[in-house]
Amino acid sequence: MLTVNQLNFNYPNSRLVLNSIDLDFTAGNIYGLFGKNGEGKSTLLKIMTGLLFPKTGNCTLNGHSTKKRSVESLQHVFLVPEDFELPAISIGNFEKVQSCFYPNFSKQQFYELIKEFQLSVTDVISKLSFGQKKKVLIAFGIAANTKLLLMDEPTNGLDIPSKSQFRRVMASAVDENKCIVISTHQVRDLHSLINHIVILDNGQAVFDQSLNIISNSLWFGKPPSYEESNILYQESSFGGKAILPRMDMTETEVDLELLFNGILSEPSKIKSTLKGTDHGSGV
Template sequence: MIQIKDLNFGYSKKPLLFKNLNLNLSQGHIYGLLGKNGAGKSTLLHNLTGLAYPQSGHCIVNGNISADRSVALLEDMYFIPEEIYVPSVTAARFVKNTGSFYPNFSEEQFYAYLSEFDVPRESVLDKLSFGQQKKVMIAFGLATNTSLLVMDEPTNGLDIPSKVQFRKIIASVLTEERCIIISTHQVRDLDSLIDTLVVLHDREIVVNQLLDVISEKLYFTTLEADDNQPVLYQEESMRGKNAIIANTNELYSKVDMELLFNAVISNNQPLINLLNTKTI
């Protein structure tokens, strides 16, 4: 569905942010895009959605080059940026003005999502709080039923109950024909939501793996302070050592994405190499 090939991009008078970056994403998955602040997550999404133009290389979505911004691309893709703008209209008027640009838009679904998010449908959008505005845009994006839905820091501005509702709704809308990409620096907000982890670090994609595959290769556990067994990465905690070890015994553990992310951005090459080793 998505192919990013040999992408080179940089801002004027600055070093390249991406150099020969490659990434392939498929339908039927919810991807979590992680990276340090300044790593270029938003810029990568802008290239993917045709809002930024690479110096060389291509971003291709369903056979369409993103930079061309063709109708075929735009009517089947929806992007929710971190900073949103809403007009001074009601939700109903916004739907009348904008919904027709998306062939599969469902007004019924839109109002159902608004209800689940506890947003009054008669509210004027620019009079809502930032969190409520964000929920309106998420509801609209979901109701477009585009094959690609891209969200940059969607949980910024949401309170804890709304984040729980967000995870519940997103998990319910994934189909085999849809690809959802969520970029965030709040790793915990993706817990139990995504099925594939993508990490952007040092101008390249260093991890692009299903969580199930990660759990086959790595074991996440808490060790006693005096436990000296070999670990790939560890952090001290009140209970001992939160650790990642090679899963040589084929045990199951839930992937601790925050711990794994910290390990990856510390340039833990043995762990990264193990993650990227192809399974037979």
């Protein structure tokens, strides 16, 4: 669906923000795009939508270059940005003005989500809190039913109950014809939601792997003493929790935050354990 090939990007008079990025995003998946602040996550999403142009390399959506911003591409992609401005109109009028640009938009779905988010179609957007405004955009993005849905730090501005609500709503939005990419540095917020992980570090895609492969290959938890020699990565701040090769150990839940820190600290150890299990571009 979306292919990023040998992509390089830098802002004027700055170092490369993205360096030789090769990634494939396919339908039916929710990708977690992780990285520290300033690692190019937002930049990559903007390139995917055609808001920024790569210096070299390509980004194509269903064979169409995103930088051309053709109608054929734009009607199939929606971005929920981290920072945004919305007009001082009601939620209902916002839907009427914007929905016509998306041929698969579902009004029924949109208004059901607005109700789920405890908002009203008569609410004036400019009078809403930042978190409520973000809920309007999230509801619209899901209801647009674009082939590609991009979200940049969608849980910023949401309180704890709203984050749980967000995960529930996103889980219901999964479609075999839709690809969802969620960028965040708050790894815990995507727990139990994503099924594929991409990690950016120092301008490069250092990890690109499905959650299924990770779960089958790695073990997460406090290791028994007889397994300490096999530890790939460990943190005392996690109560001694570590990452080990799973081998014949019982399957555990993937600890996203521990995995993220492990990839940044011990990438070769973890990726060599995964090597041979799958052929993800980041391994």
